[in-house]
Amino acid sequence: MKHLIFIIPFTFITLLCYSQENNDNKKTLHFKGYTNFRYDQSRNLNYVSYYLRETEEKSLTIGKISVAIEQVFSENFSQEIELFIPNFGYTDYTITAHNPTSLTSYPSTESNKTYFADIYCRYQINYYFLNPQNNFRFLIGVSTGLRYNFCAIKPTLGLSYPETYNILTIPIEAIAGFKIRLIDRLFFHMNIPFEINNFVIETHKVDNPSLPIKMQLTTDIYGILIPKSFNLRLGLSYKF
Numbered sequence: 001m002k003h004l005i006f007i008i009p010f011t012f013i014t015l016l017c018y019s020q021e022n023n024d025n026k027k028t029l030h031f032k033g034y035t036n037f038r039y040d041q042s043r044n045l046n047y048v049s050y051y052l053r054e055t056e057e058k059s060l061t062i063g064k065i066s067v068a069i070e071q072v073f074s075e076n077f078s079q080e081i082e083l084f085i086p087n088f089g090y091t092d093y094t095i096t097a098h099n100p101t102s103l104t105s106y107p108s109t110e111s112n113k114t115y116f117a118d119i120y121c122r123y124q125i126n127y128y129f130l131n132p133q134n135n136f137r138f139l140i141g142v143s144t145g146l147r148y149n150f151c152a153i154k155p156t157l158g159l160s161y162p163e164t165y166n167i168l169t170i171p172i173e174a175i176a177g178f179k180i181r182l183i184d185r186l187f188f189h190m191n192i193p194f195e196i197n198n199f200v201i202e203t204h205k206v207d208n209p210s211l212p213i214k215m216q217l218t219t220d221i222y223g224i225l226i227p228k229s230f231n232l233r234l235g236l237s238y239k240f
Helices: 002-022
Strands: 028-048 051-072 077-084 087-097 108-128 136-157 163-181 186-206 217-225 229-239
Touching: 028 077, 028 186, 108 163, 136 186, 163 229
Parallel strands: none
Antiparallel strands: 028 051, 028 229, 051 077, 077 108, 087 108, 108 136, 136 163, 163 186, 186 217, 186 229
16 A cells, blocks of 8 residues: 555656657646535544543535646646635634632633634646547546644633644545536536545644743654545636
8 A cells, every 4th residue: 555655646647747748739728616525534542641532533624615727738638736725814712610619719711812824735647538529527636735734822811831733734645536518618527535645744832931942842743544534626627
């Protein structure tokens, strides 16, 4: 499985370079707009104060918008670059705890502001089956990308300390799908990306003065083989 991660993209790139050299007069451009659907499931185990804590997380993202440019090199091969609409924002929450059994204790309050950012771009190589004159064509492909996630937690009340997370993810995906010609230059696309491996670099910084400087900043590098996720991409393209 690990060898396939490198062999499949290399094979596609080699065939694409050969196709480009012999089909320079057939290049065309397609502008694409996608709507993306994604389901993730993860499970983590870690020790907290001598206890084993299990965390399971499920998430569903519906309708995330992205745009792409596809360059067709020949009757069968193309490459495309896709950019997802960046996501920026912050949340502000306050937690107040009361002790109803005590008449003398004061409620404890914790308040945090969280700032976040999500930026993702992707590169994909496609191989189309059937003749370009057909209105319906299957495709297979491989893709990789660069996803950057940022999160900064700024406590405004309470005893916690500021924290910052920076996560860089490089996914490798296999693509299956099809496209349908609606009119002369307008096409409908459906792709299903299958994630093979995610390479992750994660840094975490906490501004806790009671910790040594070296312990305030940690870096983890790891890979996730065949993540538990499902992706669906629907879109329209216009041929120039």
